[in-house]
Amino acid sequence: MTTSHALRLPSGPVDLSTLPTDATPGFDGDKEEGEQALLEMGAELAELQERLFAERTTGSSRNVLLVLQGMDTSGKGGVLRHTVGLVDPQGVRITSFKAPTEEEKRHDFLWRIRAALPGPGYIGVFDRSHYEDVLVVRVHGLAEPAEIERRYDAINAFEAELVESGSTLVKCMLHISAAEQKERLLARLDDPTKYWKFNPRDVDERAQWPAYRTAYETALERTSTAAAPWHVIPSDKKWFRNLAVGGLLLEALRGLDLRWPEADFDVAEQQRRLADEAPVG
């Protein structure tokens, strides 16, 4: 199945126009097979997530942070529903980052991000993230160029610190074509159950597509590190996008070599206590 090898961004300059939006690297099957493959991944994903959750009882600080970035309609919500939805919601912490509040604006851009980091044992998911602070902020000139320049390094230092303290980062850019976005916006306009997802500003933003592409290219190039590499997920096919992120999450969890915690008590003694107890109830 899809491995990080096929999706990991190579180092060096990034040209998104050369990276496919509709391919299925690492997977030979069709949509039906892809959906089936994702469901089959569910049991292992769920077990490894539970082992991670269990591990926190031993004092381990390890966790996983899935960062989802992409243009409007690229499918961050779909990944949450179909991929993240495969594991026990008890062990997941999802944060959707919107435009910063007035209070958030008074702090460094990483302030609200730190507050949303997953605790030990959790899979944290960022639906948008600190990357918005070098993407929409850059496209709309919401910060000075020198400040944006500073942020790439600040992000790398921040993510290195997270990895050092026990986080495994899985950074995914959901890559769609402008034509696919147009189809998806039109589909929302064709379906009254999807009107609520549509905002006329989404159409305005399409005029900024080249500026976003440039901003993404710079961000990907500057912040894809050995400790926290970027993956660019061809996302015109929704089923492949869900499967690919699932594969990356699974690979990250497998890489942690998670074991069920040993008992920190005498099992036989506790069995005896229960067997010998006075009547209860």
Next chain:
Amino acid sequence: MTTSHALRLPSGPVDLSTLPTDATPGFDGDKEEGEQALLEMGAELAELQERLFAERTTGSSRNVLLVLQGMDTSGKGGVLRHTVGLVDPQGVRITSFKAPTEEEKRHDFLWRIRAALPGPGYIGVFDRSHYEDVLVVRVHGLAEPAEIERRYDAINAFEAELVESGSTLVKCMLHISAAEQKERLLARLDDPTKYWKFNPRDVDERAQWPAYRTAYETALERTSTAAAPWHVIPSDKKWFRNLAVGGLLLEALRGLDLRWPEADFDVAEQQRRLADEAPVG
């Protein structure tokens, strides 16, 4: 399927020994049929949850708060996984309340509860809750009797305020027998993948079973209000417990008469804008 009618706590004095732990009120089928019925509920639960999530974009403040209480091993985690796990995790906020921190202890008992309330459009789930402050606190004498007495009224005022401000509360006490708890603790000791869920203190706590029963009876009697009634879920059968909570959640969502939001823009105009736009990308 299971209706709140069959599970809702009647008003008046509560005697938990008369309420079944292993019955399946409102459902005639067996385990296999019960598990199937829960899965079949999934599509409607997921759609209504999405409608609730969509509604928040209209400025509505409505949300749902599922409160799960029960003795150790009663299955709060199982409900989270099997029932809450049926809906999009994006629209769910789960909070597991542990023993209060030093900071939390310096505040009123409802302080940390308020901080965890679901926002508009969300299904909040409390795995344990403010009820611990009249349960474990009472059993272990962690507060003065007068303070505990005050808390029943404080809880009713708090919950009335929540309902007034747009919350629908679904309060479930997962009711198991002492014998069933013993089986479940022994099962954990028989399975190395479950050692992490076991704590020798759980065995000590069994000696307090009658005190917990009394504390639950008082809490249920004093805080089952018309605005926020309690439901006592027979929970010796895990499949019925999951199904019953699902049924209550479904009934709560149905009761909100949720509609997809109308478009707050001119649909045809936006279609034209996309059709007529200059080439993008």
